Amino acid sequence: MSDWTEISGGITAPRGYKAWGMAAGLKPSGAPDLALILSDVDAIAAGVFTTSQVRAACVDYCRQQLQAKASAKAILCNAGQANAATGEQGNIDAIETAQALAEALNIAPESVLLASTGVIGQRIKMDALKAAIPQLVASASESGGEQAARAIITTDLVPKSIALETLFGDRPVRIGGISKGSGMIHPNMATMLAFVTCDAVVSPPLWQEMLSRAADRSFNQITVDGDTSTNDTLIALANGQSRTPAITGKGPEADRLEAMLTAVCEHLAKAIARDGEGATCLIEVQVSGAADEADARQVAKTIVGSSLVKSAIFGRDPNWGRIAAAAGRAGVKFKQEDLRIQLGDFLLMEKGQPLPFDRAAASQYLKQAAAGEYLKSDTVLIQVNLGNGSGVGKAWGCDLSYDYVKINAEYTT
């Protein structure tokens, strides 16, 4: 199917990138909290940001920078303070942060992009951040991808990283990515961040188009308990260091690059959904037969975001009624007499009618998923067909478990 292979190295797998992560004293815990991603040369930069009306200073800063100039050499990400709802001082802090890094790297401040995650309403600890920059810059290396992956996480249980490689002719083209976010409620932070590096040669508008489409099919198809963050950020760099032919418009190379970019984003998005607090499995919903892709994605996302479906799956209950009800309220037109629902290999509903099925075996299927290997065999698959349309779409989430709710229900300041 896919014409790429998974390789190690994460965001430093593509040519011409360095990265690092360290503890700068921003998090009270003393865990790593400052990450740097560096391209040897100016890289094409594309971004997708939160659509919230309440935004962090770094989001506005990046949007402005990328509007002026679709390229960058460095991304600095801090964890601990979100720098959201911090007013004019927040903007000043963002500008000062970019200037401090630019000076240490001897590049223009316009070549620096920023991201923050942490507590809303708190300014970045600027003194600690500035004091750490020289060491961070000095440590940046071509094998530092995993350090960066670890330094951007907050309440995540695991760092999230991937790299894929394909061949354009006989030359390798690589895409790496890291992400953070645990996809569920957190006391004060639920930010989703992802950074992607690529060494392909691609034109700026095409790279932005590819990234926007890839985000729609990946990060925008996971449910982060419905709460979009003030800081959500996805930035993708393409620095051309693969020295492959330039991709400037439609064609087989553009299709292959976008497919690999989408695969990287899908992996990082699924890793976020899987890392939901207390989650015991990943849920993938595949919808087909919709009028178009947008309709299919909408139905898939509604099903995977339904608290009723999520709690049924944790209860190992093959409850087709909840799946049907969620599909029905997705805001997408279909005929209920066309509805088909399958859970794993178990056909639960066809032509809108419940079918007899082996309930114990279907429950066992859900139990096995919970015991599976992380992101390999721990996936519950729900397939829904709405009719004769050509629209297909996928969405991912996790189950709603006792641990999840216990953690959050017992939280009190």
Place this chain on the structure above:
Amino acid sequence: MSDWTEISGGITAPRGYKAWGMAAGLKPSGAPDLALILSDVDAIAAGVFTTSQVRAACVDYCRQQLQAKASAKAILCNAGQANAATGEQGNIDAIETAQALAEALNIAPESVLLASTGVIGQRIKMDALKAAIPQLVASASESGGEQAARAIITTDLVPKSIALETLFGDRPVRIGGISKGSGMIHPNMATMLAFVTCDAVVSPPLWQEMLSRAADRSFNQITVDGDTSTNDTLIALANGQSRTPAITGKGPEADRLEAMLTAVCEHLAKAIARDGEGATCLIEVQVSGAADEADARQVAKTIVGSSLVKSAIFGRDPNWGRIAAAAGRAGVKFKQEDLRIQLGDFLLMEKGQPLPFDRAAASQYLKQAAAGEYLKSDTVLIQVNLGNGSGVGKAWGCDLSYDYVKINAEYTT
């Protein structure tokens, strides 16, 4: 403010109505499960139904009846089986149910409306239902409103009933209502049902318009954990037995009737939100300064539906950041520098900036709400201003508690 007073009697408070509720053996528990509402004369009938593409047979049945003729004499509601996803047999059962009741009442089947709540995919136990109809009809009385209120509930903790009275000249006009739904996750049922009786003299199109607007400001502004049911039904009858002047168009009497209808719907909707599993308080969000009412309602509903906000309130945590973040992602445009957030008497944010406030006292405000009296003083009030617009709107929900999640997380078939 309001020119009405609360009276007893629920749906049998208006003139010319009888009602009853009984255990017909539909629920395995043996609890009351069959309710009848009866108007002495043909009543104007208006309805608002689920927008889900997966609908119960009774919903399709009522829609067809009301399209053909906007009047009815009887409403029969069963609890225990939803008669949704039951295919053509479900439609046959619905028609047979209406015929059986019509025969017992000696009226036309077209004068009967139906509602069901219970397990999706299960047919109504037709033999038990039909066997119970003679006793149900014989028992219907002008003081049976509370029996009906009890027979339509499923996992609700309390029956929900209200009646209001106002004077048109020297003659009383009354509206009564009952509702069911516990506003949160339930293993197999989350239906919202509400039935309203009124003795005013009003024209059919105006009554439907009033009901649709009242529903938008009440039932459509409570969060039922996002899951719209296959069976959601609101039916309102107006039988003209108050013998007051006919209301056929705009005017002060129409405004007064609609305001009282809205108040009845708001009470019933709040009662559903308050009855969420494990809820310790009602949350009311008031939004002002929006461009229009729809925007204000959208922001209010997004805030009150946020799992982050709901769990913060259960944790007695005056977490303005979560409220601001929810407002920001509501899909409504506003300037974050205009945002103002107040919790009870505590001003938490103004002009988009967090303000210093007495955190312990604000937390105490949340604690007191949880100890308050049901639907009287157990309300947490969140007021949000978005700017200079004239749009105002309200929404209601409940907190997300440990008990709530415990019940649902531990559910396994």
